[in-house]
Amino acid sequence: MTDADATPIHRALGLTDTELDDIIEILGREPNRLELSMYSVMWSEHCSYKSSKVHLRRLPTTGEGVLVGPGENAGVMDVGDGIAAAIRIESHNHPSFIEPYQGAATGAGGILRDIFTMGARPIALMDPLRFGPLDDPRSRWVAEGVVSGISGYGNSVGVPTVGGEVVFDECYKGNPLVNVLCLGILPVERLVLAKATGTGNLAVLLGSATGRDGIGGVSVLASAGFEEGSEDKRPAVQVGDPFEEKRLIEACLALLDAGLVVGIQDLGGAGLTCAASETAANGKMGMDFDVSAVPRREDGMEPFEVMTSESQERMLAIVTPDDLPEVLRLCERWEVLATVVGKVTDPDEHGVGMLRIVDGFDGEVLADVPASSLHDAAPVYERPLAEPADRAARQSDAPAAPTAADATEALLGLLYDTTWVSSQYDHQLFLNTVEGPGGDAVVLRLKHPTTGVDTGRGLALTTDGNHRWCAVDPRQGTALTLAESILNLACVGARPMAVVNCLNFGNPEHPEVMWQLSESVDGLSEACLAFGLPVIGGNVSLYNESRGTDIDPTPVIGLLGVVDELTRRPPGVTLAEGDQLLLLGDDLAGPAPSLAGSAQAWAAGSKGGALPAFDPQLHSRVADLVRNLVTGEVLSGVHDASSGGLGVALAELSVRSGVGVDVTGLPGTAHLFAEAPSRVVVAVAADHVDAVLAAAAGAQVPAVALGTAGGDRFALSGPDGTLVEVGVADLTATWRDRLPDALGAGTTQA
Amino acid sequence: MEAVGALGAEAEILWHGDDDLRGVDAVVVPGGFAHGDYLRPGAIARFSPVMGAVVAFAADGGPVVGICNGFQVLTEAGLLPGALQKNRGLKFLCTTVELRVETTASVLSTGAEVGSILRVPINHFEGNYTCSAETLAELQSEDRVVVRYVDNPNGSVDDIAGITNAGRNVVGLMPHPERASSALLGSADGVPLLRSLVDAAAGAAAPT
Numbered sequence: 036m037t038d039a040d041a042t043p044i045h046r047a048l049g050l051t052d053t054e055l056d057d058i059i060e061i062l063g064r065e066p067n068r069l070e071l072s073m074y075s076v077m078w079s080e081h082c083s084y085k086s087s088k089v090h091l092r093r094l095p096t097t098g099e100g101v102l103v104g105p106g107e108n109a110g111v112m113d114v115g116d117g118i119a120a121a122i123r124i125e126s127h128n129h130p131s132f133i134e135p136y137q138g139a140a141t142g143a144g145g146i147l148r149d150i151f152t153m154g155a156r157p158i159a160l161m162d163p164l165r166f167g168p169l170d171d172p173r174s175r176w177v178a179e180g181v182v183s184g185i186s187g188y189g190n191s192v193g194v195p196t197v198g199g200e201v202v203f204d205e206c207y208k209g210n211p212l213v214n215v216l217c218l219g220i221l222p223v224e225r226l227v228l229a230k231a232t233g234t235g236n237l238a239v240l241l242g243s244a245t246g247r248d249g250i251g252g253v254s255v256l257a258s259a260g261f262e263e264g265s266e267d268k269r270p271a272v273q274v275g276d277p278f279e280e281k282r283l284i285e286a287c288l289a290l291l292d293a294g295l296v297v298g299i300q301d302l303g304g305a306g307l308t309c310a311a312s313e314t315a316a317n318g319k320m321g322m323d324f325d326v327s328a329v330p331r332r333e334d335g336m337e338p339f340e341v342m343t344s345e346s347q348e349r350m351l352a353i354v355t356p357d358d359l360p361e362v363l364r365l366c367e368r369w370e371v372l373a374t375v376v377g378k379v380t381d382p383d384e385h386g387v388g389m390l391r392i393v394d395g396f397d398g399e400v401l402a403d404v405p406a407s408s409l410h411d412a413a414p415v416y417e418r419p420l421a422e423p424a425d426r427a428a429r430q431s432d433a434p435a436a437p438t439a440a441d442a443t444e445a446l447l448g449l450l451y452d453t454t455w456v457s458s459q460y461d462h463q464l465f466l467n468t469v470e471g472p473g474g475d476a477v478v479l480r481l482k483h484p485t486t487g488v489d490t491g492r493g494l495a496l497t498t499d500g501n502h503r504w505c506a507v508d509p510r511q512g513t514a515l516t517l518a519e520s521i522l523n524l525a526c527v528g529a530r531p532m533a534v535v536n537c538l539n540f541g542n543p544e545h546p547e548v549m550w551q552l553s554e555s556v557d558g559l560s561e562a563c564l565a566f567g568l569p570v571i572g573g574n575v576s577l578y579n580e581s582r583g584t585d586i587d588p589t590p591v592i593g594l595l596g597v598v599d600e601l602t603r604r605p606p607g608v609t610l611a612e613g614d615q616l617l618l619l620g621d622d623l624a625g626p627a628p629s630l631a632g633s634a635q636a637w638a639a640g641s642k643g644g645a646l647p648a649f650d651p652q653l654h655s656r657v658a659d660l661v662r663n664l665v666t667g668e669v670l671s672g673v674h675d676a677s678s679g680g681l682g683v684a685l686a687e688l689s690v691r692s693g694v695g696v697d698v699t700g701l702p703g704t705a706h707l708f709a710e711a712p713s714r715v716v717v718a719v720a721a722d723h724v725d726a727v728l729a730a731a732a733g734a735q736v737p738a739v740a741l742g743t744a745g746g747d748r749f750a751l752s753g754p755d756g757t758l759v760e761v762g763v764a765d766l767t768a769t770w771r772d773r774l775p776d777a778l779g780a781g782t783t784q785a
Numbered sequence: 786m787e788a789v790g791a792l793g794a795e796a797e798i799l800w801h802g803d804d805d806l807r808g809v810d811a812v813v814v815p816g817g818f819a820h821g822d823y824l825r826p827g828a829i830a831r832f833s834p835v836m837g838a839v840v841a842f843a844a845d846g847g848p849v850v851g852i853c854n855g856f857q858v859l860t861e862a863g864l865l866p867g868a869l870q871k872n873r874g875l876k877f878l879c880t881t882v883e884l885r886v887e888t889t890a891s892v893l894s895t896g897a898e899v900g901s902i903l904r905v906p907i908n909h910f911e912g913n914y915t916c917s918a919e920t921l922a923e924l925q926s927e928d929r930v931v932v933r934y935v936d937n938p939n940g941s942v943d944d945i946a947g948i949t950n951a952g953r954n955v956v957g958l959m960p961h962p963e964r965a966s967s968a969l970l971g972s973a974d975g976v977p978l979l980r981s982l983v984d985a986a987a988g989a990a991a992p993t
Contacts, residue, residue: 186876186877187877190818190877190879190908190910191818191821191822193817193818276821277818277821278818278820278821278823279821281818281821457879458876458877458878458879458880459876459877459878459879460877460879461877461879461908462879463879463906463908463961463964463970464908466787466788466963466964466966466967466970467970468970469969469970469971480969480970487787601969602969603968603969604968604969604971779874
């Protein structure tokens with residue numbers, strides 16, 4: 036089959052020579068073309084986690100309320116009242132650079148299927164997005180297309196996109212990050228897992244016909260970096276159909292409600308190969324899979340194309356022969372195509388379940404491989420790690436604080452409103468969204484998924500990532516990211532429950548990248564243990580590089596929390612005329628904090644230094660205090676100081692409310708821009724100040740009065756005189772117009 | 786369903802493929818990308834079997850309200866004049882806008898107050914209302930503009946957010962009053978509109 040002069044077929048499919056040897060050993064013979072294709076997609080980095088597995092094992096994954104941890108389609112938590120929450124985060128980075136609209140749209144589609152595969156109704160999507168700089172035309176084109184894709188798919192499929200992040204940085208110029216998180220809820224008893232059991236049971240393919248889109252998406256596209264000519268990979272990007280997905284959601288949930296499904300699996304990366312082998316392997320069974328029965332969009336498709344296509348909006352359900360007529364009837368009502376494509380078979384005499392791809396159930400056997408070997412036998416790599424050679428030099432190169440004369444301009448340069456993005460997302464569908472995009476965290480009413488009864492409680496969600504912190508120190512940077520998430524939830528009155536993570540890193544064959552990944556996992560692990568939080572799911576995206584340059588390490592954390600009593604909206608990022616401003620978590624009495632990893636230092640081109648100190652115990656006390664103040668209805672506004680530091684936090688409070696501030700007593704510009712953790716700005720009516728300060732003292736949390744809200748000036752000063760002075764109107768215009776000015780007038784591809 | 790349920794009415798979902806209305810007293814054609822809106826919003830949904838029954842119900846004076854995609858369906862079905870084209874900014878828009886109530890002479894606004902300002906969400910890509918000059922003159926002279934935008938977000942002609950038919954029993958509007966039915970969710974300003982509809986349904990149900 037291979038031409039001696041050409042690249043051997045296994046290498047063209049992304050398999051190494053050693054991996055080919057492993058396959059030959061498993062099969063006891065040379066694999067054929069179809070079998071090679073199946074191994075190449077299942078053993079790809081994207082599907083097998085072969086480079087990251089040894090590290091991910093260090094994450095704590097158990098805890099109170101965990102119903103399903105990592106390894107399934109989604110993590111599942113018991114959230115009380117007989118309700119479970121399913122949550123997952125994923126990346127669609129590579130397809131979104133090649134084809135932004137479809138890449139982002141199918142990212143949303145794929146993660147929705149992961150959620151309803153568990154028996155959950157998807158209730159919210161969030162999109163942490165990272166693009167190259169706004170002055171780069173290609174990055175603007177990617178950003179505009181990605182946002183349109185999320186908007187086009189999410190709004191149409193009818194699941195609200197309630198928030199996320201939008202970050203612009205040079206390091207994402209050749210490799211944007213398009214992550215997507217989905218939350219679903221289900222009655223605890225409906226929880227289903229992806230497995231095929233019961234000899235003679237049938238595998239029914241639901242949804243779209245299979246086409247040539249997305250062939251090898253996980254191997255060719257997602258598991259390699261970008262080079263010149265990457266646009267040629269466009270056929271490896273899938274195309275989405277949200278209306279098909281909408282019907283598929285309803286049909287699958289109806290099948291599950293009626294108890295007609297033994298097991299169910301979505302078709303995502305690696306398509307039918309993954310769904311067939313995974314359900315069989317999970318059930319410790321075999322499967323005969325009739326490739327000729329698969330409905331196709333076009334003639335002449337080869338079996339390897341059918342088995343590895345990533346055509347969207349498809350599911351594989353395992354049902355009993357007795358239930359088949361009712362399954363077909365329900366699917367017909369929802370206008371969802373349903374076709375029997377497989378039969379569950381007994382394991383062979385050695386107890387091995389074989390996945391046989393056949394051309395008709397009585398026809399030729401086209402492939403014959405142990406189902407579990409496609410998953411469990413994938414190689415696990417302990418790739419070499421190496422601390423970057425210049426690390427010590429970089430750590431000693433601390434950024435300098437800007438002068439007071441430069442502070443106003445520096446602050447203005449850090450502000451941008453993301454409404455241009457979030458107003459394109461329907462964030463109100465299902466009438467659950469109490470706090471949508473733009474706040475510190477999202478709050479959703481928690482209603483029972485089948486009865487609709489309001490529990491009087493809420494679910495809270497946030498996604499956070501900070502590549503600057505992680506570039507300076509991946510271990511502490513990741514810990515600080517989780518810490519920020521916890522504070523974000525506290526600002527809306529929620530207590531944290533469970534973590535999911537999307538680890539976006541560069542090329543794992545670079546030892547520095549593997550070191551970053553390993554450090555980041557350790558930082559997350561340590562922080563989870565310190566805060567008593569389990570990691571219930573995650574995704575690893577590697578090969579985020581362009582022309583040999585890796586992105587900054589970007590672990591993105593998704594944090595799920597609960598609001599125990601949701602009777603009114605949280606105060607939000609706002610001020611009222613005459614409010615007193617207090618800083619909790621810091622009394623500004625200490626030495627000037629480190630600016631390392633701050634947005635201001637980055638903007639000034641200074642990427643060295645050591646991150647500010649972090650005390651998890653203090654952090655927990657601050658989070659508890661803020662949560663109590665929020666739920667105690669004492670505050671009129673609240674915002675944590677994170678990216679951009681105290682200055683940006685104050686500016687965002689001001690522009691969101693149109694109210695000026697007069698803050699005095701700031702020791703210097705470093706206090707304004709440093710991104711020290713565990714700090715929250717609160718706005719309170721004058722007669723509540725003493726009570727809040729007393730509560731802080733009682734909680735052993737340092738606190739200090741900052742100044743007053745009111746008027747039309749944004750003025751920050753200290754012993755050195757004025758640090759920042761600008762009118763609220765100008766401040767607001769700068770903040771509000773940055774994205775519309777860059778993206779709003781329509782963009783063209785570079 | 787939850788929003789009208791909170792006002793004491795009982796809602797049930799009608800299947801697009803059925804051709805009868807099961808004796809309901811009022812019909813809401815809701816928002817939501819029927820058939821994916823791949824052609825033109827509402828262009829396929831107007832051919833749904835249930836729409837034949839809705840047209841007959843409206844012709845008999847039954848209260849019919851189309852919200853968002855439902856407004857688009859009603860214009861495609863010919864129950865309301867004009868059409869909805871893409872927003873002026875060529876982007877989907879999800880935000881809360883201010884509406885001014887222009888008339889109480891419609892099934893959706895009998896209980897509202899003319900001139901009152903309501904904060905109600907909009908969530909659409911094709912909400913830019915347009916119609917011929919003659920139709921516009923007719924809508925204006927016959928007091929058939931139900932709600933106008935205070936600050937026009939999408940380019941609609943004459944700031945029109947919602948209109949009614951000559952019989953005043955059919956109303957279409959792009960904003961979502963049902964999404965403004967709880968202070969916890971940000972606004973309860975849609976309640977007077979929904980209550981008007983529930984009252985109209987109760988009136989329709991009452992023996993004559």
